[in-house]
Amino acid sequence: MQTIALYSIKGGVGKTTTAVNLGFLAAAEGWRTLIWDLDPQGAASFFFRIKTEVEGGGRALLRHRRVLEAAIKGTDFEGLDLLPADFSYRHLDLELSRGDKPKRQLRRVLKPLAQEYDLILFDCPPSISLVSENVFAVADALLVPLIPTTLSTRTLEQLDTFLNEKLPKNAPLLLPFFSMADSSKALHRAVMKSVPGQGRLVLRSVIPETAEVERMGLHRMPILAYAGDEAAVAAYRGLWQEVKDALPAR
Amino acid sequence: MNLAPAEYLLPSDSDHLELAERVTARQACGEDSAVTLSRHIYDSFDWRLFLAGLTLEWGLSEAAAADHHDRCASTPASVEDGQAALVVPENGLVLTLREPRDPSAAPVLQWSALEPGFLSEMPDGPVRERLAGLLGIRRLLPMTELISARRRLRLLNEDRKTVVRLVIERNRFRNPATGETGDLSARLRLKPVRGYAREFTDVEQWVRNELGLEPIEGPQVLEALTAAGCRPGGYSSKLDYRLDPDQRADLATKEIHRGLLKTLEANVEGARRNLDSEFLHDLRVATRRTRSALSQIKEVFPATEVDDFKQRFAWLQQVTGPMRDLDVYLLDLPALEKRLPESLRDDLRPLRGLLNDQYQSVQAELAKALESDPFDALLRDWHAFLDAPAPADPEAGQPGTSQPSSGGDSTAPPPKRAQQPIKQVANQRIRKMLERVRSEGRAITETSPPEELHELRKSCKKLRYLMEFFQSLYEPARIRGQIKQTKVLLDNLGRFQDTAVQAQHLRETAEAEGCRDGGIPPATLLAMGLLIGQLQDEQARARSGFSEVFRGFDSDANAARFDALLSDGKGRKRQIGRR
Ligand SMILES: Nc1ncnc2c1ncn2[C@@H]1O[C@H](COP(=O)(O)OP(=O)(O)OP(=O)(O)O)[C@@H](O)[C@H]1O
Ligand SMILES: [Mg+2]
Numbered sequence: 001m002q003t004i005a006l007y008s009i010k011g012g013v014g015k016t017t018t019a020v021n022l023g024f025l026a027a028a029e030g031w032r033t034l035i036w037d038l039d040p041q042g043a044a045s046f047f048f049r050i051k052t053e054v055e056g057g058g059r060a061l062l063r064h065r066r067v068l069e070a071a072i073k074g075t076d077f078e079g080l081d082l083l084p085a086d087f088s089y090r091h092l093d094l095e096l097s098r099g100d101k102p103k104r105q106l107r108r109v110l111k112p113l114a115q116e117y118d119l120i121l122f123d124c125p126p127s128i129s130l131v132s133e134n135v136f137a138v139a140d141a142l143l144v145p146l147i148p149t150t151l152s153t154r155t156l157e158q159l160d161t162f163l164n165e166k167l168p169k170n171a172p173l174l175l176p177f178f179s180m181a182d183s184s185k186a187l188h189r190a191v192m193k194s195v196p197g198q199g200r201l202v203l204r205s206v207i208p209e210t211a212e213v214e215r216m217g218l219h220r221m222p223i224l225a226y227a228g229d230e231a232a233v234a235a236y237r238g239l240w241q242e243v244k245d246a247l248p249a250r
Numbered sequence: 251m252n253l254a255p256a257e258y259l260l261p262s263d264s265d266h267l268e269l270a271e272r273v274t275a276r277q278a279c280g281e282d283s284a285v286t287l288s289r290h291i292y293d294s295f296d297w298r299l300f301l302a303g304l305t306l307e308w309g310l311s312e313a314a315a316a317d318h319h320d321r322c323a324s325t326p327a328s329v330e331d332g333q334a335a336l337v338v339p340e341n342g343l344v345l346t347l348r349e350p351r352d353p354s355a356a357p358v359l360q361w362s363a364l365e366p367g368f369l370s371e372m373p374d375g376p377v378r379e380r381l382a383g384l385l386g387i388r389r390l391l392p393m394t395e396l397i398s399a400r401r402r403l404r405l406l407n408e409d410r411k412t413v414v415r416l417v418i419e420r421n422r423f424r425n426p427a428t429g430e431t432g433d434l435s436a437r438l439r440l441k442p443v444r445g446y447a448r449e450f451t452d453v454e455q456w457v458r459n460e461l462g463l464e465p466i467e468g469p470q471v472l473e474a475l476t477a478a479g480c481r482p483g484g485y486s487s488k489l490d491y492r493l494d495p496d497q498r499a500d501l502a503t504k505e506i507h508r509g510l511l512k513t514l515e516a517n518v519e520g521a522r523r524n525l526d527s528e529f530l531h532d533l534r535v536a537t538r539r540t541r542s543a544l545s546q547i548k549e550v551f552p553a554t555e556v557d558d559f560k561q562r563f564a565w566l567q568q569v570t571g572p573m574r575d576l577d578v579y580l581l582d583l584p585a586l587e588k589r590l591p592e593s594l595r596d597d598l599r600p601l602r603g604l605l606n607d608q609y610q611s612v613q614a615e616l617a618k619a620l621e622s623d624p625f626d627a628l629l630r631d632w633h634a635f636l637d638a639p640a641p642a643d644p645e646a647g648q649p650g651t652s653q654p655s656s657g658g659d660s661t662a663p664p665p666k667r668a669q670q671p672i673k674q675v676a677n678q679r680i681r682k683m684l685e686r687v688r689s690e691g692r693a694i695t696e697t698s699p700p701e702e703l704h705e706l707r708k709s710c711k712k713l714r715y716l717m718e719f720f721q722s723l724y725e726p727a728r729i730r731g732q733i734k735q736t737k738v739l740l741d742n743l744g745r746f747q748d749t750a751v752q753a754q755h756l757r758e759t760a761e762a763e764g765c766r767d768g769g770i771p772p773a774t775l776l777a778m779g780l781l782i783g784q785l786q787d788e789q790a791r792a793r794s795g796f797s798e799v800f801r802g803f804d805s806d807a808n809a810a811r812f813d814a815l816l817s818d819g820k821g822r823k824r825q826i827g828r829r
Binding site: 027028029030032048049050051070071072073074075076077078079081115116118 | 280282310311312313314316317342344356359361376404409410411412415441442443444445446
């Protein structure tokens with residue numbers, strides 16, 4: 001099983017949009033995929049028309065594994081499941097703070113899922129919290145959307161430093177890519193040209209800012225499921241290919 | 251809770267368009283693009299997976315197939331073509347191991363771009379793990395191909411979210427060996443969407459009540475296998491006859507031979523193509539048993555024909571020998587390597603290389619023999635002999651005068667025991683061979699040469715074969731017990747013999763290679779020498795254990811058991827009389 005987290009300290013950079021589309025692509029290739037919606041706003045759950053309430057309540061929480069299993073919902077796409085935000089927020093924080101290694105709890109929670117899924121995609125909220133630290137500890141890779149401005153590249157440096165301090169031995173692979181890029185803006189063009197040259201790896205695929213991506217909220221499904229001939233569609237496919245290539249072999 | 255999918259047979263005259271309309275009239279539906287899926291079903295020649303309640307499929311996952319179809323933007327390959335002419339994207343190929351008897355058991359999946367074959371070559375993963383210990387050295391072979399064209403509906407809730415999947419599926423099979431294709435029954439499938447159990451149960455009931463379909467626990471694979479002419483579980487190299495004690499000896503013996511011939515023939519193709527080494531092994535065992543039956547069940551067939559067939563089966567045994575020797579050598583090699591100290595194991599590598607080099611030409615020789623005219627003629631003549639009508643019963647007419655099959659032989663006297671009841675012949679033959687084993691065994695002393703043990707082993711094998719041929723004529727527990735007892739002795743003699751053969755192989759290789767330019771290097775020869783020493787030690791251990799093992803076989807108690815087995819009026823005969 002591979003675990004990839006969509007992560008950025010900044011909000012509104014395209015994390016959820018990317019998680020939803022990559023999840024779709026992975027499942028379409030036959031990867032048994034789970035998107036784990038860690039954001040209390042439940043944007044990923046919204047895209048899949050999944051209501052975010054969990055049955056069972058607090059009592060069932062004691063039997064954590066069964067609650068987890070019961071909370072997972074199938075999406076409209078075969079092989080693609082989703083763990084709704086509600087689960088993550090009503091229960092996960094509590095669960096994580098128990099035990100003597102709160103930063104390692106997620107690993108235990110994930111264990112039973114390893115048999116069921118080939119890929120888990122975490123859609124993270126834009127913050128550093130106990131949840132995100134747990135994610136860092138289990139993720140094989142952090143996929144970081146960068147809006148091509150100087151500010152966003154600086155936060156990437158900060159994240160890199162943070163990871164190397166916290167997880168000196170087993171920091172996840174850091175895979176930044178440019179998101180919501182607008183080539184009509186001079187700043188975007190300049191940043192995209194200069195950053196990879198500064199010795200930092202940035203994936204080659206660039207997700208353009210387009211109206212069609214924005215309309216995903218109206219369709220309530222991945223853009224790949226309804227738009228065929230779109231610049232962003234090709235960009236997401238390219239991104240998924242690069243991510244696969246960067247991951248250790250299955 | 252994970253619900254199991256439900257599956258229904260659709261009547262052959264059912265209108266799939268109308269069916270889909272009824273579904274969409276009941277509930278709002280979405281529809282995914284249709285896919286054509288091709289799955290190859292694998293098993294070993296002797297059906298080890300099937301017998302363990304498992305089926306193994308290899309093909310594109312449905313998701314990958316759908317993605318592939320969509321992206322090719324072409325119409326899906328038609329199921330009518332009998333083949334899904336797909337250019338298969340390698341990373342969507344998946345091994346699926348199912349347990350059809352338990353439909354709620356989740357299938358075990360493993361990605362593998364590599365066609366299944368030997369387990370040792372399968373990439374690591376959960377399927378390989380699950381199959382470990384089940385397949386041994388047998389190769390997984392494609393038994394049938396199941397081609398399914400699926401129309402895929404999604405039943406939606408008020409948020410237009412998919413809550414149940416419904417598939418209408420037309421199916422065909424293709425025989426991978428012959429290319430023959432044909433229709434299989436159409437099916438309707440319901441697939442639960444995780445987290446929507448209530449909706450699934452509702453649709454299930456609707457299908458049952460409104461469409462009038464009954465769920466089947468459908469090992470669809472079984473349908474596809476049968477259609478392709480497979481008989482799952484139908485092969486076994488074990489002897490299993492049902493003989494009638496009063497049956498004429500010549501007829502009963504032909505029945506035994508026919509069973510052996512069937513096994514022999516079943517293995518020809520696999521041995522010729524070298525699918526795995528068990529084919530040749532089973533072929534040779536059937537040949538050895540045939541020869542043993544020809545010479546040991548005496549005086550039931552005309553002597554001239556027996557002599558002729560004995561010679562020709564001896565030829566078969568001989569031309570299949572070199573390949574079997576090489577197989578055994580290679581199969582033993584890992585165990586031999588383990589005997590060496592770790593630091594020397596690599597030294598043996600050139601030996602493996604040498605054997606692998608010889609492999610192709612030896613296998614080609616074998617294939618040539620199995621495609622040769624003498625072999626063809628042997629099978630043909632042997633069939634003709636076994637299928638020829640039996641000489642008339644002396645009570646019904648003149649013996650010897652009405653043998654239509656052997657006109658030239660009509661002057662020869664009829665075989666002495668041809669008309670005797672088979673039980674009588676069996677008793678006599680087993681007794682004779684038992685006496686021979688005893689006297690040969692008693693003659694063996696500490697100083698006897700290995701050849702004597704080898705001879706004893708041969709006699710012992712003959713005794714075992716006789717008991718196995720005639721097993722059904724005796725009281726089941728008794729005969730099983732005596733066969734088992736004989737096997738203990740055979741095991742001891744086998745260990746002695748096998749280590750001797752291994753040592754001899756090594757010695758012969760060393761002698762042939764040691765003085766050849768560019769032969770195997772000295773370090774390898776040294777390692778081989780070390781192995782020969784070890785094998786000789788082991789042989790000595792088997793040798794020193796022999797006298798005790800034989801004493802067990804030659805005990806009064808065992809003699810009494812053989813007597814009880816062979817004394818007349820006991821066992822099957824009386825049981826049959828009672829009925
Ligand atoms: N490539 C794009 N082109 C146009 N609009 C985009 C693109 N990617 C994302 N958006 C829009 O930008 C907004 C934020 O995107 P998204 O929710 O994916 O970001 P996020 O990083 O997950 O945000 P948050 O930090 O709030 O979770 C959404 O309205 C989305 O539709
Ligand atoms: Mg988000």
